[in-house]
Amino acid sequence: MSEAAENTRLLHLEPLGDATGYASQMHTLIERSPLFENFNLAEIRLMSHFMQVFRAEPGIEIIREGDAGDFMMLLIDGRIEVFKQDRWNAPRLIAMLDPGKTVGEMSMIDGGPRFATCVAAERAIVAVLRREALARIILEQPILGAKILMELVMMLSQRLRQTSARLVAYMDREEERDN
Amino acid sequence: MSEAAENTRLLHLEPLGDATGYASQMHTLIERSPLFENFNLAEIRLMSHFMQVFRAEPGIEIIREGDAGDFMMLLIDGRIEVFKQDRWNAPRLIAMLDPGKTVGEMSMIDGGPRFATCVAAERAIVAVLRREALARIILEQPILGAKILMELVMMLSQRLRQTSARLVAYMDREEERDN
Numbered sequence: 001m002s003e004a005a006e007n008t009r010l011l012h013l014e015p016l017g018d019a020t021g022y023a024s025q026m027h028t029l030i031e032r033s034p035l036f037e038n039f040n041l042a043e044i045r046l047m048s049h050f051m052q053v054f055r056a057e058p059g060i061e062i063i064r065e066g067d068a069g070d071f072m073m074l075l076i077d078g079r080i081e082v083f084k085q086d087r088w089n090a091p092r093l094i095a096m097l098d099p100g101k102t103v104g105e106m107s108m109i110d111g112g113p114r115f116a117t118c119v120a121a122e123r124a125i126v127a128v129l130r131r132e133a134l135a136r137i138i139l140e141q142p143i144l145g146a147k148i149l150m151e152l153v154m155m156l157s158q159r160l161r162q163t164s165a166r167l168v169a170y171m172d173r174e175e176e177r178d179n
Numbered sequence: 180m181s182e183a184a185e186n187t188r189l190l191h192l193e194p195l196g197d198a199t200g201y202a203s204q205m206h207t208l209i210e211r212s213p214l215f216e217n218f219n220l221a222e223i224r225l226m227s228h229f230m231q232v233f234r235a236e237p238g239i240e241i242i243r244e245g246d247a248g249d250f251m252m253l254l255i256d257g258r259i260e261v262f263k264q265d266r267w268n269a270p271r272l273i274a275m276l277d278p279g280k281t282v283g284e285m286s287m288i289d290g291g292p293r294f295a296t297c298v299a300a301e302r303a304i305v306a307v308l309r310r311e312a313l314a315r316i317i318l319e320q321p322i323l324g325a326k327i328l329m330e331l332v333m334m335l336s337q338r339l340r341q342t343s344a345r346l347v348a349y350m351d352r353e354e355e356r357d358n
Contacts, residue, residue: 087351106336115343138329142321149328150317156335157285163342164294170349172266 006067006114010128012060019051019127022076026127029076032100035151036074046144050133056120063118069107071130075099078124084116091117105152108134185246189307192241193234198227198306201255205306208255211279214330215253225323229312235299242297248286250309254278257303263295270296284331287313 019026023045030036030044039047053076056062063069065085075097082103083091094116097103107114108131138145198205202224209215209223218226232255235241242248244264254276261282262270273295276282286293287310317324 106339109332109336110340112336112340115340138325142325145325146317146321146328149325149332153288153328153331153335156332156339157288157291160285160335160339160342161291161294163339163346167342167346167349170346170353174349174352 006063006069006071009061009064009067010054013054013056013062013126016053016055016125019048019053020045022053022125022127023048025076026074029074029100032098033074033102035102035105035155038151039147043144043147046141047129047137047148048127050137051127051129053125053127056124056126058120058122060120061117062120062124062126063104063114063116065114065117067114068111069104069114070111070132071128072102072104072108073126073128074102076125076127079121080124080126081119081121082116083119096121105155109152185242185248185250188240188243188246189233191235191239192305193236195232195234195304198230198232199224201232201304201306202227204255205253208253208279211277212253212281214281214284214334217330218326222323222326225320226308226316226327227306229316230306230308232304232306235303235305237299237301239299240296241299241303241305242283242293242295244293244296246293247290248283248293249290249311250307251281251283251287252305252307253281255304255306258300259303259305260298260300261295262298275300284334288331 023041026048027041027044030039036044051074056078062073062080065083077099080097080103081093082095082097084094086092097118103118104114106112108129111131134145134148137148202220205215205227206220206223209218215223230253235257241252241259244262256278259276259282260272261274261276263273265271276297282297283293285291287308290310313324313327316327
């Protein structure tokens with residue numbers, strides 16, 4: 001599915017304008033946010049100019065597994081359920097996000113398919129950062145841009161270490177069974 | 180083990196100075212380099228000022244699994260064998276690197292333990308980029324710094340997608356067996 005389809009989905013959300021009015025609230029959340037925990041209020045304020053805020057009613061699907069995507073989002077208020085299809089294509093709850101958590105970084109970065117589906121479990125407020133906005137930050141605010149990229153690199157590196165360790169453990173177990 | 184230990188290991192390599200004299204050669208390799216394939220000659224030249232070149236004789240260990248690390252390297256000439264310990268702590272060959280390939284990005288980024296051991300399979304020339312040099316690039320050459328970070332983010336994102344897909348496949352197989 002195209003990014004246009006994902007943008008169409010965002011039309012089901014109520015747009016609340018850019019994120020500047022939410023900068024203080026976002027800053028109170030960042031200690032719970034692995035991605036933004038090292039950002040100070042001035043940096044959050046600066047970044048908020050490049051983000052849009054949306055409200056999602058309960059049950060609304062914000063991101064759909066398999067779609068191409070071009071944004072990440074920070075959950076400001078409410079809760080989001082994350083589902084991944086199992087091998088019978090049935091949705092399986094794999095995570096529950098609370099305020100401060102971010103989701104969708106990988107597709108923002110590479111435009112690749114969404115790994116999972118995100119549904120508002122209760123009325124949710126999210127701040128969206130699109131890839132083209134990140135590109136503008138890098139050009140217009142290079143120091144902030146480098147900081148965001150550095151945090152993304154650190155986060156991905158950490159996740160890759162965890163995922164690789166789990167994969168190696170599964171491979172070992174399978175081999176043990178086969179011997 | 181400390182980063183100091185890893186730096187001690189680099190002392191077993193012959194230092195050949197900074198990488199400026201190797202910029203053209205590095206540029207001829209980049210089409211084989213997932214990390215640097217989008218860099219033009221001017222960018223490689225600029226980056227080469229921040230990299231050091233070393234020669235490793237055959238059999239010399241350049242990176243040791245489990246060590247803390249603070250650099251990545253680009254293989255300019257020769258071949259490098261990559262070993263990972265299996266569960267009996269025996270080294271298992273998991274990859275063979277040829278010129279243009281990079282290795283060590285994750286530890287450069289987060290200072291965490293090396294995932295595998297790298298040994299020169301034949302006389303090898305490597306260009307090393309340390310974390311502190313990347314930090315200087317970001318400050319002194321922010322556009323180049325953002326480009327390097329963006330490429331790192333893309334590479335990690337791609338690897339994370341591949342590793343996650345393999346992990347999900349193993350988890351599915353295991354569940355199928357248990358049912």
